[in-house]
Every structure is written in structure tokens, then in C-alpha cells.
Amino acid sequence: MPTRLNPYLNFNGNARQAIEFYHSVFGGELTISTYAEGGMPHAPADKDKIMHGQLISTSGYWLMAADTPPEMPFTPGNNISVSLSGDNEPELRGYWEKLSAGGNVMMPLDRAPWGDSFGMLNDKFGISWLVNIAGAGNT
Template identity: 55%
Template sequence: MSVQLNSYLSFRDTARQAMQYYQSVFGGDLELNTFAEFHASEDPAEQDKIMHSMLTTDQGQKLMAADTPNGMEYQPGNSHSLSLSGDDETLLRGYWERLSDGGTVTVPLEKAPWGDTFGMCVDQFGVPWMVNIAGQP
């Protein structure tokens, strides 16, 4: 049996919109399950919120997310970033353009001291991203 390490993002009431956005960025299949579907909350205000979602991208990566229930603390922070890296410059630049559109570029996507092209941004949902495009060996 194999093991996977997947990123699982938490939102407050915007998981559906965020995951639909990520599907528009990365393509792939998106599964969305509400609290009502799993009978996971008796709070009527939470029935349509996302209890679990999973995007399986066209490249085979998985990104998961959920809405944090009203009764749980939700504190967005800056201690976590998602990183995309590889040598497919066209694909990675396309991701960069879509992720940074409507967000904030914190480090422009440009040649880095280590020879790669690197940039950092925070998307419109407050999720920090790093993109690293491998340079020529």
C-alpha cells in the first residue's frame, strides 16, 4: 500500500468558491460534499457548507479543503504555503498567472539567484503560493 501526503486547506464559508477557483486554475475533477450530505451538523446555517472537497488535477495532484464549522476556531495564518515546481515552464507560468490574478504578488516571478525562475503570491482566497520553474542545468 502506498502513502500520499496531501494539502488540506481550511476556509470560513468560502471552500466551495475556492475549490471551484482552483479547478479553473489546475483543471481536473472536483468532488464537493456538504455537511448535510454527511449529517455532520445540526446547525441549519451549516448544511450547505463544504465538509470535504477534493480536487484531483489534470496532473494527478490532490488538493483538499473544507469549511471550518461555526463552533470551531478559524484563524487564517501565514505559516503554510503551497509550492508548485517543475520544468514545464508554460504550464507553471499559466498557473502563476491564474493564481496571482486577483491576489497579491509578494515576490515577482523572475530569475532567482539559484538559477531558476521563482515567484510568490497570495491568491484571492488568502492562500500563499510559491512557483519555481527549473532553470537550465
């Protein structure tokens, strides 16, 4: 699988409605996982919120979306991240190391409940990055 770079949109409880709307616009394949399905510990009231929504359009566009967890700030206008994902572990870890230099690691690149390695950071310019390494082992 090639490494992909795509927008990751964050919402305040309406990610399902948003990603389903974008699906109606762009078509393609839509997958949705809630916080409960993803094994992420959150308050019972948040179990049905979207942990990860992914749309692969018929034209090959990738768009991802999630509801912002309650412990993270939601700021309209600043609710977009850049996602790097794929299965080339050395390439993606290299990007992680370079992007994190001088930045702020929000979640270390480590084994996630869904079996991949995942991390979140803000680079030294304040841009939010998500890195997901498919099927990667523990770090």
C-alpha cells in the first residue's frame, strides 16, 4: 500500500452526519467506527461518536473524519489535520521523527487498540499531523 496524505476533519459530535454528507457528494466507499467499536476508553455518552470515518471516493479522493474527544479542545476553523498513513513503517517513522522535531507530541507513535501504530503531533508551525502505520508492531 502506498503512503497516503489526506485531510482529516474533526467535528463536535456531528462527524457521522458530515461524512455521510460528503459520501452523498463524492460517492465511493464509506467506513465508520465508533469509539466503542475502536476500543477507545471514553465516557458512555460518547460511545456512539465517530472515532474514525473514512471515505474513498470513486475518483480516488480520501477524506477522513472524527468527533473530537471531550478531553481535546474543539475550535471551529482549526478542526483539520493532515493524515499520513500506509504500511511502509521506516518511511512513516522517518516522517514522524522529522515532523516531531521542535513540535509537540500529543499522542506518541505507539500500538493502537485497532492493531496499527498511531500517533498525533503538532509540528513546530502548529500544524496537526496524524500518522498511522498499518499492522505495525509495538514500538
